[in-house]
Amino acid sequence: MNKTNVLPRERLPELQLVRAFAILGVLSVHSTSYAVSAMTESKYFFIYNFMNIFMKYGTPTFIFLSSLVLFYNYYDRPTTKKLIGGFYKKRLLYIIIPYTLFSVFYFVLLHYLYYQGRPFGDTMESFVQKLLTGKAYTHLYFVFISIQFYVLFPLALWLFKKLPSLAKWAIPIGLVIQWTFILMNKYYWQVPNKGSWALSYMAYFMLGAFIGIYYPKLKAWIVISRANVTPYRVTAWVMLWVMWAAAGLGHVYIYYNNRLHGTSYNSTLYELMWNAHTYLGALVLLQLAILFYRIGVRGWTPALERLGAISFGIYLIHPFFLLIYREFPLATGSSIITHLWYAGGFAAALGCSWIVVELTVRYIPGSWVIFGNIPKSKKFVKPADQPTAPLSGS
Template identity: 30%
Template sequence: MKKNIVELNFVRAVAMLAVLLIHTTANARTLVPWGSLSAPVYIAANQLSMFAVPVFLMMNGLVLFYRYHDDWSLKQAAAFYKKRIQFILVPYLLWSVLYYAGNQLIATHQVHVDAGKFWEMLVWGKSGYHLYFMVIVIQFYVVFPILMTLVRLLKLNGLAVLALGLIVQGVFYFIHHWVKPIDHFSALMPNYSLVFCTGAAIGMHYEWFAACWRQVWWTMGLGAAIGFMYILMLLSAEEGAHYWPPAYVILYNVYAVVMGVSLIWSGKIVCERLSGAVRAVLEFGAISFGVYLIHPMLLTIWRQLADPSPQNMYYHPYNLITYILLVAASWLIVRYTKRIKWSWMVWGR
């Protein structure tokens, strides 16, 4: 059994904090008028956090290939699927029901069950605005045993796996934009194959990769530069500028990969200094899946209690307080309820 990569909990913690920031600033990103002093702050906070979802998928690829690359046979597929059904699919089904009912209660104060509509929402992760991510993860888990078997049979190295991810995503993008639009494009696995396979390539050679941590100083700077370039392109496009369409996708994926690499190396450095604060961050990363599942429900409840307009003098302090409360409440609820027997059905693992 390979040892756990502790620094990945640091990556998960930062990525989860970015997810919470995206959702906290989503309304302000659109409601605060462009030209106000606070608009650039909300835009930067929201858009620079967009690395979070692809980085989580990158970490999935890394962990799976790190764990199974040197120890895989098709006989393990049954045990692999059983574990994912127990700790991923069951919580997804439970939270889909909760969000399906909860969103209706908040909107209309009643619940109307439409089995056909619920099934469609379940398939595409639409019961909650964040659950599309679960649909993508489940697709990767379904495909993984087949992919891992092919990698082993063909003796593919990390570069070949990375190239495979690039080809699959490139072909998928080409078909969607120049042949025929693909329904539910953003919730389909091929749209994220590059970041997943990048993580897979790193996981196959993790010892070598981890030894390169001294490169973090320039990769983090490069990531910030790419992120700001991506924001400038989006803002320019809103003002009428036209760019080559794949440029957005290329920048977004490169930004996510560079940030993922930088965060892993940063986590390796941080974990060498195990202070109380670092332990807290690592703990937050370890329970980030539970935080991801519950935080939209907490945010919705909070917005029902208080949701001032951008013209309100307390609007900016309100958003800051919202973020702090969302982090703290999600963390504490998951942390203390995970000790309860059968809590895996709610929070996964």
């Protein structure tokens, strides 16, 4: 096929549901971060621990999905200066500018709350250091990691197109790079805040690259449907879900023992359980999103699709609402009210963030400066009526 006349790939709107599942995971982890420390004496501690650990798939899934979308969109297109220039222009406008704005916002907020007496020179030095390392607030490390992958992406794209056989090895390459970094850092380098560096998530980036490049060939193995049923595929689906559940519950279990009983485990075990749980979970969430979208549950599917579309904006602003919410803790001896208060943190983070993002996108011109390229809400279209078009979000 002539590369200059490449047909657009099939549109994959169900990926918005994966984003929705990922942001719900992020909100669950962040909204229970206080509870897992404060509720160890509660008989319901296992629920808080479960929500805090089992839902840790959020950030890895976002990285996996971002990589999948990029390689799905760009792999079959000619790699020209115009293409790469457009790629970086979009990242600058819709990712780096909002990241910088929110870095300023959170830094100023924390300065007002805790560091008002700090000298101006020290303040500016601290801000520049935090901006360049994704540390202006606890959640911004994810955007910092994403920026690192955006720098890496054109090189990886060029390499996989230059050596197509290498793309077939993307999954083991990603796992080897990530685990080499983990082990070398543990025994030799001791890089501070290693979770803020892309090498800690290379397996997810390469998994997304592999599926993005080969999705048309892998689709029959990914999409769970009657038409795709064969003994080998059913076996693969069952094994994937069973291994994911086992890894996830094992991940929850070691944290439960550590937090409740003080049981100590080797740090490599935590890394292994987290990696297995979230790595398999990214694939499970992809399958679950496709199933959910195909079923088209009335009310839920369009809501989740919209949640996925605005997930970046919600990710940026939700810690602000959690911070405000936690400024008003309940002074009560009622366990029921305490549980409701913790649940309210999740509801406030999701609900307030959703409302603010939607109102900003709808009524403020140039809202992309604040929350990135978020489209205005539109009527949900059933899968059968979806037009074939390039995947959005490129």
